[in-house]
Ligand code: DX5
C-alpha cells in the first residue's frame with residue numbers, strides 16, 4: 001500500500017537523504033520525520049550522472065522505519081523503465097524520471113500510472129522548459145533541477161528562478177512544482193516567489209546540526225516571502 005501524494009496548496013520541505021549520514025540513516029531521518037510529509041530519495045547509477053547512490057534495498061528498509069512518509073524516488077538513471085517497478089515494490093510512493101534519460105516519456109508515465117504511484121518528470125539545467133510541453137499535462141509533479149544532478153552541496157543556479165516562473169505558467173493548480181539543488185533559507189524565498197511549492201533540500205537539512213530546526217527555518221523563509 002502506498003502513501004498518497006498530498007494535494008498542492010502548501011509548501012512542502014522535502015529533505016534529500018543524499019546528505020544524510022548513511023551509517024545512521026534511520027536515526028538521521030527520524031530527526032526530521034515529524035517536520036515533513038515527503039522524503040526525497042536520490043537514486044544515481046553512475047551513467048546518467050557521475051555518481052552512485054543506492055538501490056531498492058535501501059528503500060525497502062527505510063520504508064519499514066517510516067511507513068507514513070511519502071517516498072519520492074528521484075531516478076537519475078539511464079534505465080528508469082527497467083528499475084521503476086523495483087523501487088515501487090520496495091516502497092516508493094512516487095517515481096520521478098529524467099526527460100533526458102527516456103526515449104518515450106509518454107510510455108514512462110503510463111508505466112508509472114500502472115504501478116499506481118505518483119508520476120514526476122525532471123529536467124536538468126540545460127534542458128529548455130518547453131521540452132516538457134508534450135507531457136506536462138500528464139504528470140503530478142515537475143522537478144526542476146537548480147544544479148547539475150549528481151551531487152549535493154552545489155550552488156543554486158540563478159537562472160532557475162526564471163525557469164521556475166515559466167514552468168509555473170505551464171502547470172495546473174493540481175500539479176506540484178519541485179525545485180532541487182542549492183535550496184537553503186536564502187534561495188527559498190526567491191524560488192517560492194517564482195512558484196515552487198516543493199523544496200528539495202539536502203545539505204541545508206541533513207548537513208545542519210539540527211535537521212528539524214533547519215526544516216522549520218526553510219519553511220519560515222518560504223512563508224515569509226510568498227507572493
Ligand atoms: C542532486 C540531487 C539533490 C541533492 C540536493 O543531484 O538531486 O536532491 O540532494 O542537494 P543540496 O540540497 O545539497 O543541493
Ligand code: ZN
Pocket residue numbers: 016040041042074180200
Ligand atoms: Zn534529487
